[in-house]
Amino acid sequence: MKHIDIKEIVENKKKFIGKSVTVCGWVRTSRDSKTVAFVELNDGTMLKHMQIVFDKEKIDNCAAALPLCTSLKITGKVVKAANNPENVEINADTVEVLGECPPEYPIQKKPHSLEFLRTIPHLRMRTNTFSAMFRIRNVLTEAIHKYYLDRNYVYAHTPIITGSDCEGAGEGFKVTTIGYSNKFKTEEEYHANDFFSKSAGLTVSGQLEGEMMAMAFGKIYTFGPTFRAENSNTSRHAAEFWMNEPEVAFCDIDGLIEIAEEFIKFITKFVLDKCKDELAFFERFYEKGLIEKLTGIVEKDFARVDYTEAIEILKKCSKAKEFQYPVEWGCDLQTEHERYLTEEHFAKPCFVVNYPKAIKSFYMKQNDDGKTVAATDLLVPGVGEIIGGSEREANYEKLKNEIVARGMNLSDYEQYLDLRKYGSVPHAGFGLGLERMLMYITGIGNIRDTAIFPRARNELR
Ligand code: 4AD
Numbered sequence: 001m002k003h004i005d006i007k008e009i010v011e012n013k014k015k016f017i018g019k020s021v022t023v024c025g026w027v028r029t030s031r032d033s034k035t036v037a038f039v040e041l042n043d044g045t046m047l048k049h050m051q052i053v054f055d056k057e058k059i060d061n062c063a064a065a066l067p068l069c070t071s072l073k074i075t076g077k078v079v080k081a082a083n084n085p086e087n088v089e090i091n092a093d094t095v096e097v098l099g100e101c102p103p104e105y106p107i108q109k110k111p112h113s114l115e116f117l118r119t120i121p122h123l124r125m126r127t128n129t130f131s132a133m134f135r136i137r138n139v140l141t142e143a144i145h146k147y148y149l150d151r152n153y154v155y156a157h158t159p160i161i162t163g164s165d166c167e168g169a170g171e172g173f174k175v176t177t178i179g180y181s182n183k184f185k186t187e188e189e190y191h192a193n194d195f196f197s198k199s200a201g202l203t204v205s206g207q208l209e210g211e212m213m214a215m216a217f218g219k220i221y222t223f224g225p226t227f228r229a230e231n232s233n234t235s236r237h238a239a240e241f242w243m244n245e246p247e248v249a250f251c252d253i254d255g256l257i258e259i260a261e262e263f264i265k266f267i268t269k270f271v272l273d274k275c276k277d278e279l280a281f282f283e284r285f286y287e288k289g290l291i292e293k294l295t296g297i298v299e300k301d302f303a304r305v306d307y308t309e310a311i312e313i314l315k316k317c318s319k320a321k322e323f324q325y326p327v328e329w330g331c332d333l334q335t336e337h338e339r340y341l342t343e344e345h346f347a348k349p350c351f352v353v354n355y356p357k358a359i360k361s362f363y364m365k366q367n368d369d370g371k372t373v374a375a376t377d378l379l380v381p382g383v384g385e386i387i388g389g390s391e392r393e394a395n396y397e398k399l400k401n402e403i404v405a406r407g408m409n410l411s412d413y414e415q416y417l418d419l420r421k422y423g424s425v426p427h428a429g430f431g432l433g434l435e436r437m438l439m440y441i442t443g444i445g446n447i448r449d450t451a452i453f454p455r456a457r458n459e460l461r
Contacts, residue, residue, distance in 0.1 A: 158206030287443025389430025
């Protein structure tokens with residue numbers, strides 16, 4: 001079906017004025033008067049719609065206002081818009097109705113709540129909010145690839161089915177083709193009879209495989225679906241989300257923090273430059289001051305604080321008594337603590353560094369104090385943690401002892417330990433949650449509204 005993208009016309013107005021074009025799309029609004037009718041047509045190539053003007057004497061198959069989401073093929077002349085000569089519109093010569101849309105179509109002109117739209121995930125991408133969201137998601141993905149590929153990183157596709165729980169938090173989904181039954185005497189026997197002859201699950205992180213690639217390619221990144229069966233039914237936790245994990249050889253924790261800051265600035269600027277209409281939309285309807293906030297990210301330095309100092313700040317702050325979870329050295333920072341630090345104390349993105357060993361994963365580099373590890377989380381206002389990363393323990397004995405001390409199965413980590421045997425080097429990496437970054441960039445408050453088909457606790461449509 002030969003036709004032209006509306007975006008092409010809008011971006012090259014001068015070239016098209018006076019020319020006849022054919023466009024296809026869906027009716028987003030429609031109004032009718034005695035002699036002319038107007039339709040706002042959207043073909044999906046941009047957030048904005050194209051106004052189509054029908055002279056009712058000429059076009060007799062569109063007598064009444066067209067129902068929303070009717071699909072049309074229109075041929076007509078591109079002209080300067082009557083109400084704004086900076087814009088263009090199309091005076092229709094012929095209109096073909098490709099698909100009718102009955103009045104029970106659930107998305108009508110009135111504003112719908114995000115909660116309601118979550119019940120119709122197959123249609124919600126037709127609304128302005130989700131059109132803007134998934135366009136930004138697309139551009140953000142492009143920015144992530146561009147950052148790494150321009151800097152000699154190799155994109156590594158790490159497996160989705162894995163035999164190990166990287167984070168050791170036991171939040172994995174099982175992969176099985178047989179149900180557990182009494183016929184198996186032990187769990188081992190059950191696993192031995194399953195598809196892989198061992199226990200398998202969906203990946204919670206591509207990091208361990210990423211480290212293996214980094215020991216050959218120096219700088220790699222993974223970017224793909226990640227799964228966590230977290231029981232927390234919060235607005236920030238998804239069961240399926242996309243994680244981007246760079247892994248960098250010959251890099252320590254300070255080098256990693258520099259990379260993370262440069263990376264967040266780069267991808268934010270990329271979206272600021274390429275998604276002006278979409279960000280203006282979110283600024284108008286979801287977060288006042290959004291564009292200024294994002295510009296600040298690009299222009300201002302992030303804060304950095306040691307975990308130990310952060311605990312002191314939290315204990316002494318005016319809100320200390322109001323915290324639901326008490327603060328003591330050794331505790332994991334809760335959302336309320338993270339948000340106080342980044343929103344009120346620093347009022348900007350903030351890296352917390354050197355966490356207690358006991359609350360972090362086995363693979364993190366043990367600091368000389370014997371108590372902390374070289375780990376960092378990046379906290380941002382409104383969301384909390386968007387990045388978690390660390391320098392890795394590169395010493396064979398230390399890593400092996402840690403695996404044993406945590407009661408983990410040494411044989412599951414033999415290959416991972418081999419990396420420390422054969423030419424071990426200091427190395428570091430982090431994970432960015434794509435959906436958390438999207439919450440931050442758009443000001444949308446629930447992670448379920450950043451994924452095309454969200455999967456979260458009790459959410460699988
Ligand atoms: O801090 P996390 O658990 O770190 C890792 O998985 C490391 N293996 C990363 C690495 O060093 N290569 O997770 C990293 C990020 C979090 O900061 C958050 O943005 C996101 O992944 N994330 C989630 N996003 C949505 N829903 C969840 N349930 C998430 N869990 C983590």
